[in-house]
Amino acid sequence: MKALRNFFEKTKPYVExxxxxxxxxxxxxxxxxxxxxxxxxxKSGTHIHDFIDMKRTMSIVVLSLVPALxxxxxxIGYQHFGALGQLDTAGFGDLFLFGFLKVLPIIIVSYVVGLxxxxxxxxxxxxxxxxxxxxxxxxIPMVMPVTTPLWMIAVATAFSVVFCKEVFGGTGMNVxxxxxxxxxxxxxxxxxxxxxxxxxxxxxxxxxxxxxxxGATPMAKAVMGDTSFDLWNAFIGLIPGSIGETSKLAIxxxxxxxxxxxxxxxxxxxxxxxxxxxxxxxxNLFAGDNAYMSLPFWHHLFIGGFLFGAVFMATDPVSAAxxxxxxxxxxxLAGFLAILIRVINPAYPEGTMMxxxxxxxxxxxxDYGVVQGNIKRRLKRANVKA
Amino acid sequence: MxxxxxxxxxxxxRLKGAAEPVLKDAPVPATVALKPTDFFxxxxxxxxxxxxxxxxxxxxxxDKYHPEIRFTSPVSGTIKAINRGERRKILEVVVxxxxxxxxxxxxxxxxxxxxxxxxxxxxxESGLWPFIKQRPYGILAKPGIAPKHIFxxxxxxxxxxxxYEFIFKNDQAALQTGINALTKLTDGAVFLGxxxxxxxxxxxxLKNVTVNTFEGPHPAGNVGVHIHHLSPIFKGDxxxxxxxxxxxxxxxxxxxxxxxxxxxxALTGSEVKKPQYYKxxxxxxxxxxxxNTTKKETHERYISGNVLTGTKIDxxxxxxxxxxxxxxxxxxxEYELLGWALPGKDKFSSSKTFLSSLFPKKEYVLTANMHGxxxxxxxxxxxxxFLPMDLxxxxxxxxxxxxxxxxxxxxxxxxxxxxxxxxxxxxDTSKIKVQEILREGLNIMMKEVG
Numbered sequence: 001m002k003a004l005r006n007f008f009e010k011t012k013p014y015v016e017x018x019x020x021x022x023x024x025x026x027x028x029x030x031x032x033x034x035x036x037x038x039x040x041x042x043k044s045g046t047h048i049h050d051f052i053d054m055k056r057t058m059s060i061v062v063l064s065l066v067p068a069l070x071x072x073x074x075x076i077g078y079q080h081f082g083a084l085g086q087l088d089t090a091g092f093g094d095l096f097l098f099g100f101l102k103v104l105p106i107i108i109v110s111y112v113v114g115l116x117x118x119x120x121x122x123x124x125x126x127x128x129x130x131x132x133x134x135x136x137x138x139x140i141p142m143v144m145p146v147t148t149p150l151w152m153i154a155v156a157t158a159f160s161v162v163f164c165k166e167v168f169g170g171t172g173m174n175v176x177x178x179x180x181x182x183x184x185x186x187x188x189x190x191x192x193x194x195x196x197x198x199x200x201x202x203x204x205x206x207x208x209x210x211x212x213x214x215g216a217t218p219m220a221k222a223v224m225g226d227t228s229f230d231l232w233n234a235f236i237g238l239i240p241g242s243i244g245e246t247s248k249l250a251i252x253x254x255x256x257x258x259x260x261x262x263x264x265x266x267x268x269x270x271x272x273x274x275x276x277x278x279x280x281x282x283x284n285l286f287a288g289d290n291a292y293m294s295l296p297f298w299h300h301l302f303i304g305g306f307l308f309g310a311v312f313m314a315t316d317p318v319s320a321a322x323x324x325x326x327x328x329x330x331x332x333l334a335g336f337l338a339i340l341i342r343v344i345n346p347a348y349p350e351g352t353m354m355x356x357x358x359x360x361x362x363x364x365x366x367d368y369g370v371v372q373g374n375i376k377r378r379l380k381r382a383n384v385k386a
Numbered sequence: 387m388x389x390x391x392x393x394x395x396x397x398x399x400r401l402k403g404a405a406e407p408v409l410k411d412a413p414v415p416a417t418v419a420l421k422p423t424d425f426f427x428x429x430x431x432x433x434x435x436x437x438x439x440x441x442x443x444x445x446x447x448x449d450k451y452h453p454e455i456r457f458t459s460p461v462s463g464t465i466k467a468i469n470r471g472e473r474r475k476i477l478e479v480v481v482x483x484x485x486x487x488x489x490x491x492x493x494x495x496x497x498x499x500x501x502x503x504x505x506x507x508x509x510x511e512s513g514l515w516p517f518i519k520q521r522p523y524g525i526l527a528k529p530g531i532a533p534k535h536i537f538x539x540x541x542x543x544x545x546x547x548x549x550y551e552f553i554f555k556n557d558q559a560a561l562q563t564g565i566n567a568l569t570k571l572t573d574g575a576v577f578l579g580x581x582x583x584x585x586x587x588x589x590x591x592l593k594n595v596t597v598n599t600f601e602g603p604h605p606a607g608n609v610g611v612h613i614h615h616l617s618p619i620f621k622g623d624x625x626x627x628x629x630x631x632x633x634x635x636x637x638x639x640x641x642x643x644x645x646x647x648x649x650x651x652a653l654t655g656s657e658v659k660k661p662q663y664y665k666x667x668x669x670x671x672x673x674x675x676x677x678n679t680t681k682k683e684t685h686e687r688y689i690s691g692n693v694l695t696g697t698k699i700d701x702x703x704x705x706x707x708x709x710x711x712x713x714x715x716x717x718x719x720e721y722e723l724l725g726w727a728l729p730g731k732d733k734f735s736s737s738k739t740f741l742s743s744l745f746p747k748k749e750y751v752l753t754a755n756m757h758g759x760x761x762x763x764x765x766x767x768x769x770x771x772f773l774p775m776d777l778x779x780x781x782x783x784x785x786x787x788x789x790x791x792x793x794x795x796x797x798x799x800x801x802x803x804x805x806x807x808x809x810x811x812x813x814d815t816s817k818i819k820v821q822e823i824l825r826e827g828l829n830i831m832m833k834e835v836g
Binding site: 049172 | 545694719722727734735752755756762765
């Protein structure tokens with residue numbers, strides 16, 4: 001390890017200003033600080049600083065995504081062998097390995113493309129490399145159908161990093177959640193590969209689906225009026241869907257990690273669920289004989305990407321509302337709209353993505369209201385005292 | 387009417403090396419110095435030349451724009467050096483004590499019988515006026531203005547802070563006389579903020595003050611927090627803040643008829659062999675005190691003041707004018723392999739992302755390491771946890787960064803100084819220099835609004 005450190009220290013002069021390889025300085029810095037927390041000490045202001053930094057924060061988020069990702073891999077195998085009708089003969093290892101081999105290339109493409117662009121931009125701007133993409137790069141594969149071609153992942157990632165993040169100034173400056181923008185990009189540009197019944201199951205080598213097996217997600221079925229689905233399977237995650245969104249259990253484990261470490265906003269998660277349930281109840285009340293609208297309101301949590309969105313997408317601190325009160329409003333409306341779009345608008349099979357992107361857009365407005373409220377409240381105190 | 391305020395927001399950083407309640411005389415300092423840089427925004431003009439003889443209470447320099455504000459020598463002796471920095475800026479006026487303890491005499495009198503002008507004049511002549519700080523901005527109080535109120539905080543909640551009940555245990559009479567003097571300087575009240583643990587101490591029996599109690603983690607002892615809850619500052623308001631130490635000095639001036647700037651400080655921190663209290667004087671050179679009281683095991687950082695707001699000094703520097711403590715911590719200028727990924731049993735953190743959060747009582751050795759690089763504002767809701775005020779610190783800082791004067795005013799820049807947001811800077815994931823940004827904002831406001 002000492003040798004490694006010496007290597008980085010010795011090569012440092014070459015990448016510093018005026019050095020021969022100055023164009024590599026962000027890259028050098030990124031790898032060096034990844035391996036070693038720098039020895040820089042406080043020059044001004046407080047003399048001590050908290051041990052937490054952006055790397056720690058982002059790695060906690062990645063950690064919280066792992067259960068959902070691992071389960072997603074297993075589920076891909078499960079769906080595949082289910083479609084083949086071979087669930088009885090294929091073991092756990094077969095299922096997981098199948099899914100792992102399907103998902104890994106997607107993750108690699110997402111990271112290589114995204115980080116490549118991030119490095120280039122950081123270099124160009126002379127910044128340190130931001131850790132934000134470590135999370136985005138993991139989220140992008142998790143919201144995609146497993147059959148998405150790799151080149152689409154690459155295009156979507158590039159689009160979202162450049163047009164959703166870097167043009168605004170990089171991590172911390174973006175208006176929308178980059179992972180959702182990547183998904184929305186594909187959703188509108190290549191709808192055939194992003195929705196329908198065929199995309200959720202990796203069917204390579206399958207000529208004929210096993211009897212009674214359908215690739216339709218419970219949500220797609222619900223749109224057609226078939227609201228019967230196995231709640232337990234939906235909770236555990238053995239249903240067709242995007243790679244990481246199916247297992248509600250794994251998502252709840254992730255939510256638990258985010259909440260006890262204080263990294264994810266419980267306010268947003270909680271209020272978004274409340275908002276979704278509230279809309280569900282409203283729909284129930286006015287359902288009439290519409291089967292989807294009369295879906296028991298709490299079933300909405302078990303299907304589609306609602307829970308995944310609430311835990312991992314809406315909580316992105318950069319694109320969400322920032323003030324505490326704003327988070328309540330933001331989360332509630334996101335949940336409310338997600339279920340509304342999901343049930344009422346047949347053109348969008350899942351409303352969560354649109355609802356969160358919409359609320360990302362309005363988050364600054366929500367915050368503006370909260371800030372003005374704070375200003376007014378404080379002014380009142382001045383007038384009373386005077 | 388005494389009120390009780392209870393705060394949840396804030397943080398007590400559990401550092402190793404709090405001072406034991408043992409008092410010793412510090413070694414007599416070889417020199418004593420006043421540093422104009424201790425006073426924010428001051429432009430000093432010298433009143434003495436090198437090698438001149440001075441008594442305690444004789445002026446060393448004065449404020450260029452308010453010549454009546456004098457900065458006086460804490461001891462009698464000879465001017466040894468006038469140290470200057472870039473562009474001949476005066477950094478230190480160094481006095482070598484002659485051990486004769488000569489002082490400039492002032493009349494002994496009961497301040498309650500004196501007029502406001504007379505008290506102001508005596509404070510200015512004796513050099514005690516600079517101990518009064520003015521809010522907004524945390525600057526030298528301007529003479530000729532009566533503040534709306536005067537605030538004193540009777541306890542310090544900062545990490546490793548000295549116990550005021552201990553260091554002022556023999557100063558109760560001086561405290562009372564000092565407070566009596568302050569009551570004449572304002573048309574409003576003199577507020578004294580106490581912690582809930584001080585119900586039977588020296589401070590609780592003081593008269594002519596409005597006592598309120600504050601409970602909770604740091605910054606509950608910050609006078610800015612008290613002001614926010616009792617008399618929030620808006621445009622045009624002027625509030626003075628005075629430390630208990632300064633009140634004691636004022637009391638001594640009127641009771642003893644001389645400038646007596648001796649004080650008790652705490653020598654604290656994980657690198658101090660025996661953290662305890664020492665009796666010394668304003669501006670004392672610390673060489674003798676620090677030479678054999680620290681462990682010298684690692685590269686040490688010396689701080690005049692506390693770890694959040696103090697000034698980095700060399701061991702042969704001088705005690706800061708306002709500082710009541712000296713802290714010594716490890717510098718921590720070492721690399722750490724994959725440090726951000728380790729479980730972190732020994733890494734105290736305000737976040738709950740390290741194992742250390744499972745040990746709520748343990749005390750930690752913290753170094754001056756930054757533990758990461760500077761980033762943009764990413765996380766939200768973090769600063770608010772550490773500020774028991776109804777303010778939105780991130781929005782305020784963003785207003786400063788965009789140079790938006792109206793916005794800064796609306797978001798309450800008048801209510802805060804650096805120390806109030808120091809915890810935010812400590813805890814910030816993005817390692818943003820909060821205090822530096824805030825001071826920049828205060829500077830802008832001072833220039834544009836006044």
